[in-house]
Amino acid sequence: MAGSKAKGAWYVVKLVFDVALVIAVIVAAIVFIPRGSRTKDMTEKLNQARSLYSGGQWRQAIDAYESFWALYPESKDPAGKKTDWENVGRAWEQYAHQTYNQLLEEQCKDPAEWEKVVEYYGKAADYAPLSDIMCFGDLVDAHVQAGDLVKAKEAIEAAKARGFNMKVWEKMVEKAGIKAKKAAAQEKAKP
Incomplete structure (x- = not known):
């Protein structure tokens, strides 16, 4: 009789453990799977902005970065600044220079x-x-x-x-x- 009680207790403990494991897997799926998708989207948008910047499309790069920051405000560099903020500063500088040269050419x-x-x-x-x-x-x-x-x-x-x-x-x-x-x-x- 003592053996069957121990066996019964063991089944209860195993059942509780199995239920806890199933709950943990479900919670992990809910929490981490969308985050992986979000990270992929975030990486794609950031790479798009970087590509525009590298291609010298200054205004489009600025807009892409600002859109990226609006969608992912948590994206920061180790210093706590927005990801690639220095690229946006340089892009504004280049865009200003480009506009300046265009106005000179047009004799505005x-x-x-x-x-x-x-x-x-x-x-x-x-x-x-x-x-x-x-x-x-x-x-x-x-x-x-x-x-x-x-x-x-x-x-x-x-x-x-x-x-x-x-x-x-x-x-x-x-x-x-x-x-x-x-x-x-x-x-x-x-x-």
Whole structure:
């Protein structure tokens, strides 16, 4: 009789263990299988953004990264920053430079168009300081073209603080200031 009680207790323990094992497998399936699918989707979207960035499609890369971050806000690098955030900063910088060159080629005189270049460089600077003297030069010129000499001088000072020699752009801003004063004087002299 004692043997049958022990045998019965053993079956109960085994049954409880088997039920616990089945529950653990079900929970793991619910928790981990969708995560694997999510990880695969996440990897695909990130690779798509990286591919656009590598291909020099700056605006599309920026949009792809921003879409990726909206879908996967938990995606961070070891420093706690958004995954590939530095690529987006560089992409904004390149997009600003591309827009700047396009406006030069078109000989654009519309200050609103030049303000876009200023805006794009501002977005690049939100991620990291501008990377080289040409970025600052483009930014200064865009401010001048947009008619904002004060901001142009501020950009020159920011570049000089980073150790860049901005003499060429200082002369450009000085000439633009003289030209603006002459234009204002001529406007006043008109009857």
